[in-house]
Amino acid sequence: MQSEQELTDLPLSDQVYAKVRELLRDGAFVSGQRISEAEICDRFQVSRTPAREAIRRLLNEGFLTTVESGRIIVAPIDIERAEEIYDMREAVECLAAKLSAKKATTKDLIELRGILDEQRRGATDETDFLDINDRFHRCVYKIASNRYLLRSAEILLVSAGMIRGTTQGRYDYNTWSLKDHEEIYQAIEDGNTTAAEDAARRHVRRGRMQRISLLKTLSSV
Amino acid sequence: MQSEQELTDLPLSDQVYAKVRELLRDGAFVSGQRISEAEICDRFQVSRTPAREAIRRLLNEGFLTTVESGRIIVAPIDIERAEEIYDMREAVECLAAKLSAKKATTKDLIELRGILDEQRRGATDETDFLDINDRFHRCVYKIASNRYLLRSAEILLVSAGMIRGTTQGRYDYNTWSLKDHEEIYQAIEDGNTTAAEDAARRHVRRGRMQRISLLKTLSSV
DNA sequence: TATCCTAATAATGTATACGAAAAATACAAA
DNA sequence: TTTGTATTTTTCGTATACATTATTAGGATA
Known part of the structure; x- marks a missing residue:
């Protein structure tokens, strides 16, 4: 807890x-x-x-x-379950971004920016990249400061991370992930709730497409 | 489970x-x-x-x-927690309505309409009313068929129900609750996802205002 | 009377014991 | 080989025992 x-x-x-x-x-x-x-x-x-x-x-x-x-x-993650995860995740991440944009303090922004900077510097390997990615999202959840959201988002973040088949093709993910995170960060800094929501939605949807297509190529093998 | x-x-x-x-x-x-x-x-x-x-x-x-x-x-439900519940609930109920509008089968619609009819006939007492109300929402969750959503929505439904101070002033709630449910139902039947989302949002917000004001009058005593 | 120290008490974390139900295995018969 | 049955083994639900820590209560002393 x-x-x-x-x-x-x-x-x-x-x-x-x-x-x-x-x-x-x-x-x-x-x-x-x-x-x-x-x-x-x-x-x-x-x-x-x-x-x-x-x-x-x-x-x-x-x-x-x-x-x-x-x-x-x-729990086997087939396409059906992956879609459940991402449907829910979209709702939850949007809310997290929205609330963060509303509530973020200067200290919050510094912390979040710090993680972003780390991501910009680049990860040493894939595990490291995933760690940084998770930290960014968890930081947004923390700023949103909603216990019910936190519980759900945490579970969905890990669950989504479990959707994988091959490890290949996951690392270039960093390029758009960074851009998305920057967008989300900016909206939060601006206190622009709708922009934050939209950025989060785009981010989740990109992740969704990537993961689902990964599952599809796998299941067709 | x-x-x-x-x-x-x-x-x-x-x-x-x-x-x-x-x-x-x-x-x-x-x-x-x-x-x-x-x-x-x-x-x-x-x-x-x-x-x-x-x-x-x-x-x-x-x-x-x-x-x-x-x-x-x-867990004491103060205004802060109530707001957390309702912020999250809005996101979750909107998703539930949206997914239901997308997925509902004829059989689903019959079941949901049945609950609505029951509500129209009127509840015998307050407990009965709350039961019917919960059944309606749970039915929507079921139609949405998303396990992550279900878990969250269920918790939030019960948590929101726990926000109460005085019992008075809760029963006339039925008038707008019924109207809202009818709207949600209609959108689901029409397969209109955005209308369903909007109806759900309005519904949750009304509940929110009512409950929060209840808490406010209580805490000021 | 107030305060501090100690003993008793209670509450929680952890381990283990017991029983029932299900699964796996072995063996015999067709 | 296959099938059916009996026996062993596993697994889980539940209860209880033990240990550690926190809380309370009581009494002695200032």
């Missing part, structure tokens, strides 16, 4: 939750793969209680799914 | 979750009130494990909040 807390002094269930989500994001857990409590216990050396709680939360947030008879698997 | 399931064959944690949420909605648990595991165990005659899981989910969804040193209370 608290974001700035050291991971080690959080309850084990939260640590496990965070670590599993990381594994999901990094593709160590793949679509459709079965997840059992015992496996989580083994892997993270915790007892069933925190493992259970982490799994239940991941289920609730849509990262995992229950199949017939209670078995749990990593 | 599955909606049509008998409550009794769901895991205890889900049953407890549902029951606590009901108590919250009905005002049996009030803002700021402390909630302890033991209390939940006592009240529902379950052991700590399911009680814990229910509480964690309620925390995660924003119904409960952690205060200093891990104490858990019913």
Whole structure:
């Protein structure tokens, strides 16, 4: 829940939750793969209680799914689910941008610009790029300061990141991503809510097209 | 997770979750009130494990909040939180209406119209009215068929329902609520996505004004 | 009476124990 | 080989035990 807390002094269930989500994001857990409590216990050396709680939360947030008879698997992201993610993401990112444009303080703008500068300097590798990208979006969420939005946006950001097939063709993404982020930033700085919303919408839609086409080439193989 | 399931064959944690949420909605648990595991165990005659899981989910969804040193209370809904709820709700309800207008089948329309007819016939009392109201919205969510939207919208619907101070002045709400629902329905039937979005937006904003002013009169007392 | 120290109490995080239900496996018979 | 059945194993839901930490209460002293 608290974001700035050291991971080690959080309850084990939260640590496990965070670590599993990381594994999901990094593709160590793949679509459709079965997840059992015992496996989580083994892997993270915790007892069933925190493992259970982490799994239940991941289920609730849509990262995992229950199949017939209670078995749990990593939620497969097919085109249908990807469209659900992006439909929702568009609504949520637009709101985030709009609220940020309304509420951003000077300090907020400095922080956001800092992340943008980092992105401009260029990422060392793909993971780094994705990190910076996520930080930008999370910063916007923070500025929007809406707890319900935050919860949703966070989940959707990670879920969208899980849509991938091949890693290739993802890095040049940086070119338009940077331009989009600059646009969003500018609108927020200007306090122009509709411009912010529009920029966010375009950004999400570009991401959507890219990801969906990625899925399509994959499923046709 | 599955909606049509008998409550009794769901895991205890889900049953407890549902029951606590009901108590919250009905005002049996009030803002700021402390909630302890033991209390939940006592009240529902379950052991700590399911009680814990229910509480964690309620925390995660924003119904409960952690205060200093891990104490858990019913999240107080002040004006700030109410605005967060309604800002987010506007985005989510608009999306729900839009998607429904795009996807609704004849069968969907029949079901939705059925609820509307019920509302037209009038509710017997306030609880009944709220039930019908919720059913209408849930039906729209279902038609939109987006899992991420559903989770969010459901939480926001209940959260918004928890904004209340006095019960008075809530019942005449029915007059404009019905009109709004009819508008939303019509747009969905027409497959007019922008009209659906607009109708939903107006509806949410009306609810927002009403609830916020309710809170304001309360806090000024 | 106010304050501080200590003991008791309660609450939460974590681990483990138990039971039921489902799945997998092994083995026998057709 | 296939099928059917019995047995073993896994997995999960639930309960409870243990440990640690925070909170409260009581009593002694200034």
